[in-house]
Amino acid sequence: MNIPNISKDAILNAFQYRHATKEFDASRQLTDEDINFILSTANLSPSSFGFEPWHFVVVQDPELREALKPVAWGAPLKLDTASHFILGLSMKAPMTKWDSDYIMHMMKDVKQFPEDVIEMYSKFYREFQERDFNLDSDKKLFDWASKQTYIALANMMTSAALNGIDSCPIEGFHEDKVNALLQEKFGIDTNKYGLSYMVAFGYRKAEPPHAKTRRPLEDIVTWK
Template identity: 35%
Template structure:
């Protein structure tokens, strides 16, 4: 068991500090070490069945980012932030994707893939005959938001700013980044970097409902 590296108070303090950054400082860049941690926060994100129906496209090319700005409702975070991450789903997840995951599981856990077929059948059965009405792409989208949440929390703990964005044109992002040819579809975008001193949004009190209004204990 790993020992805690943060205290409850320090985690809460960083979550209070975090906000959807409206203006980034383009002169500040995330260090390589910090970025590697953020990268791994996405890689290590949980997903249903562990399937990881996603890919994270980190757009560094300034020209491409300027092109994406035209499809981002003019939100300058896309070009000013240190990094730009496009969270995408694997479209139309199917049995072949399950088999790919089983192969990876067998490799990592050093077990014959034949030992995993029962688990694979359960997952494929869920996809083919779900216990409730299921749109597989909507289901995958929900998984991606888990990864986004983990990414944002890791950033906050590191004192790095984020701005999750649905204010963009997914089809245009797909076109610019060539995602359809790879079988992926953009669903949410997250610029990440450091807030500008000119971003007055940082000084506004965080507005949340009272804890007792949104958390109920059932004993």
């Protein structure tokens, strides 16, 4: 494994370059290699206990994109112009609760833990959920999974920017309506998954209308 050696200037330049792209150049498409690279950075993202409580749906079917418009006020222009449009789904309680089949599958088949490690990890995970983090409702469990799915979002957008690819994160949607649509038209089991965000990728149609604004670093960091 090589030690990464990208200059700080290059990384900061990518952070400056990234902006929430309102409209993409519909004539420009990402290659399969580009989108697989972006998805790989989601896949390599960290998650609590390493349980990867997410799923990504790449929506390229024009009919499905059209169906999303009425329930996603923040998305229509991106749905029309983005090269690739992704739904970031997070797992719900039946998947992420400490004693679920999915968690057992992760420990046994993906991480290939031996029996004694599974037993120890399960105990740990149960205590974390029930005692430390008070994940005592379906809503809390979903929000906790969602936090992690947002880490993958940030990584996808940053890796895209590092390659000169634009993006826009989207939370402008009606949660209940969009989840009903996912169940009905996308074949997603919404007992197991819920939508955390949408994210569009492509190439900007125009430069951003204004320079990036941020609070000064001193306002957001406290040193003790």
